[in-house]
Amino acid sequence: MRMKLNKPSQLVLVSAAGLLAALLVTACQQFTQTLTVDFVYVASSKGAGANSSGNIDVLEINSESGFMRPIPDSPFPSQGRNPVAEAVSADNASLFVVNRDDNTIVQFVIGSDGKLYPFNTVNTPGVFPLAIAADSSNLFILDTFQPLPSCNTAAPCAGSLAVYPLTPPASKSAIVAMGSPAVNPATNTNYWPLNLPGAPSDVIVPTSVAVTGSGNYVYVSAYDSSASGPTGYIFGFSVGSNGILSPLSGSPWAAGKQPSAITTDPSGSYLYAADYGSADVLGYSISSSSGALLPLSGSPFPAGDQPSAIVADPNFPYLFVANSLDSTVSAYSISSGVLTRLGSFATGLDPVAIGVDPSTNRFVYTANFLGNNVNNFVLSTTDGSLLNAQYSPYNAHPNPTAVAAIPHNGTGGGIKK
Numbered sequence: 001m002r003m004k005l006n007k008p009s010q011l012v013l014v015s016a017a018g019l020l021a022a023l024l025v026t027a028c029q030q031f032t033q034t035l036t037v038d039f040v041y042v043a044s045s046k047g048a049g050a051n052s053s054g055n056i057d058v059l060e061i062n063s064e065s066g067f068m069r070p071i072p073d074s075p076f077p078s079q080g081r082n083p084v085a086e087a088v089s090a091d092n093a094s095l096f097v098v099n100r101d102d103n104t105i106v107q108f109v110i111g112s113d114g115k116l117y118p119f120n121t122v123n124t125p126g127v128f129p130l131a132i133a134a135d136s137s138n139l140f141i142l143d144t145f146q147p148l149p150s151c152n153t154a155a156p157c158a159g160s161l162a163v164y165p166l167t168p169p170a171s172k173s174a175i176v177a178m179g180s181p182a183v184n185p186a187t188n189t190n191y192w193p194l195n196l197p198g199a200p201s202d203v204i205v206p207t208s209v210a211v212t213g214s215g216n217y218v219y220v221s222a223y224d225s226s227a228s229g230p231t232g233y234i235f236g237f238s239v240g241s242n243g244i245l246s247p248l249s250g251s252p253w254a255a256g257k258q259p260s261a262i263t264t265d266p267s268g269s270y271l272y273a274a275d276y277g278s279a280d281v282l283g284y285s286i287s288s289s290s291g292a293l294l295p296l297s298g299s300p301f302p303a304g305d306q307p308s309a310i311v312a313d314p315n316f317p318y319l320f321v322a323n324s325l326d327s328t329v330s331a332y333s334i335s336s337g338v339l340t341r342l343g344s345f346a347t348g349l350d351p352v353a354i355g356v357d358p359s360t361n362r363f364v365y366t367a368n369f370l371g372n373n374v375n376n377f378v379l380s381t382t383d384g385s386l387l388n389a390q391y392s393p394y395n396a397h398p399n400p401t402a403v404a405a406i407p408h409n410g411t412g413g414g415i416k417k
Contacts, residue, residue, distance in 0.1 A: 037063035038357040039071070039114035040405045041095055042367050042374055043083040044397035053077040055397040056097065058114050059374065060408070066363050066378045066389025075397055076116040079106040085129070086404035089176045090136035091169065092358075094119070095404060098129045098141070105129070105141060105164075109175055110406060125162040125181050125191040127151070131208050135215040138243045139164040139178060142209045142220060146193050159206035160191040161220055161235075163243035182243035192245050194222055194235055196252065202226035204233070207276075208261045212268035215239055217248070217291040221259035221273050230258040230277050234284075236291055248291045256282050256300060261310045263319075270337040274307035274321050275300065281307065281321060281330075285337055301339040304328045309354040315361035318342075318384045322351035322366050329354065329366060329377070331384050345386040348373045348393045352401060359407035367400035368393065374400065 042057040055075035059068040080099025087096045095108045095116060107120040126143025133140045141162045151157035165179040181190035194204045206222040220235040233252035237245040257277030264271050264286070271293060273282040281303050283296035304323025312319050312334070319332040319339060327347050332339040348371030356379075357363040364377045364386060373393040377386035 035063045036060040036408045037359045038363070038405045038407055039110070040068065040355070040357075040365060040374075040403060041086055041116075042396050042400050043078060043086055043097060043402040044075070044372075044400045045082045045084060045100075046398035047081060051081065053079055053081065054083040054099070056083070056095075056108075056116060057374075057396050057400070058116065059394065060114060061357060061363055061376065062390075063360070066376050067391060068365070068374065068376050068389070068394045071114050073115060076108075079118050079121060080104045084401045085132045086402045087132045087134040087139070088404050088406055089134060089166070091176060092406040093169070094176050095406075096132055096134060096139060098124075098132050100128050100130060103127060103129060105132070105139075105178075107178060114406075114408070119175060120178060122164070122178060125189075126160045130206065133209045133211045133218070134166070135211050135213075136168060137166055137215055138211070138239065139166055140209050140211060140218055142206050143191070144206065146191065156203050156225075158196075158202070158204040159194045159222065161194065161206075161209065161218075161237070161245070162191045163239075163245060165243045179243075182245070185244065192237065192247075194220060196224060196233070199224075199226070207259060210262045210264050210271070211239070212264050212286065213266060214268050217268075217286065218245070219262055219264075219271060219293075221255060221262045222252075223258045223277075232256045232259040232273075232275065232277070234259065234262065234271070234273060234293060236293065238291055250292050253284070253293045256280070260306075260308050263310045263312050265312045265319075265334065265337075266314050270296070270334075272310055272312065272319060272339075274303065274310040276306050276308060276324075279303055279305055279307065279323075281310070281319075281332070281339060283337060283339060296337050298338055301332065302341060303330050304344060308352050309366075311354050311356055311364075313356050313361050313364075313379070314358065316379070316381050316384075318379070320354055320356070320364055320386075322347070322354040324350050324352055324369075327351060327368070327371075329364065329375075329386060331386060333384050342384045345377065347371075347375045351375070353403045355403040355405055357407075358405055363389065365403060365405075367396065367403045369399050369401060372396055372398050372400065374403075
């Protein structure tokens with residue numbers, strides 16, 4: 001027996017079939033596409049035992065909600081004790097992790113799924129590395145002490161800066177290669193000491209390193225612990241072929257009391273330093289011809305208590321500072337280099353690192369050392385305000401110290417800036 005359908009019944013069946021087809025297409029898209037816009041790498045310094053490696057939590061950011069969640073197999077061992085700093089290669093294919101207590105830099109290859117694979121490990125030229133910066137040509141490593149026989153934790157000496165030339169990969173399947181440390185022609189050593197002219201025996205404590213987008217200049221923030229009160233400086237170098245550094249004329253420049261972190265704007269025209277000792281932000285213009293620093297009008301600009309990390313948005317005119325003591329992020333607008341404070345936004349306890357997502361530049365995240373968690377904020381690109389992303393903050397392993405990120409090549413990576 002064959003059932004005969006009237007027109008309304010036929011329309012219902014056609015509609016149901018269309019809905020089913022649409023659901024199947026959507027389901028297929030969910031399996032073949034992703035809303036992950038970035039992978040964020042959070043270094044946690046506290047290992048499971050006295051001599052165990054730290055951890056690298058790998059979190060993916062949802063492009064719509066900003067929600068962050070661990071990827072499968074996260075966390076990954078940092079391959080050393082007390083990881084304190086991270087940098088990503090220019091091709092986003094390698095993550096460099098600094099393990100302070102082992103004096104090592106570990107290069108990880110980043111898989112297409114965000115996972116980490118140890119590739120290369122080298123010892124830093126100095127003692128107790130604490131900061132790192134990278135561009136397409138060089139990797140800059142900041143060490144707490146020079147490698148001098150007379151220098152140790154009981155008898156500290158000034159810090160130093162080293163440079164590893166990077167050879168770009170010859171193909172998409174190749175990995176960027178780290179060369180041997182560049183040799184300082186003035187001392188025939190593989191580092192540049194951070195000595196104060198006129199007071200070479202003073203203990204200069206380095207805190208941060210930043211390289212301009214052009215790669216022409218690199219800067220180091222530091223303070224003089226031998227002075228009666230902390231006195232801050234910024235050292236500047238021009239970067240030559242094979243990573244050879246030359247001190248800039250006028251370097252070092254006065255920089256408040258105790259600068260803790262520095263960054264440059266995307267154009268390389270301005271440099272900003274968070275001053276931990278005076279709760280403000282120092283701003284400088286950078287001479288394009290000489291690299292010299294000149295204080296900006298209105299500098300210093302007020303921040304929160306004990307600012308510890310700083311970042312400029314790569315695409316929008318905003319700057320963000322993590323304030324460790326009051327657990328906030330201060331947001332600023334940038335106009336001709338001058339900062340205008342827009343407000344403060346609460347984070348987890350003791351934020352010590354901060355970053356902006358490299359894909360859309362509209363997510364701002366912090367690593368909170370005592371909170372053992374990570375905040376993610378959605379940036380309003382029109383007014384610079386920050387709104388906690390869905391379910392932020394997110395758990396991390398104990399004592400997170402550093403953040404770095406790469407864009408993901410899924411559907412989220414295609415979002416227009």
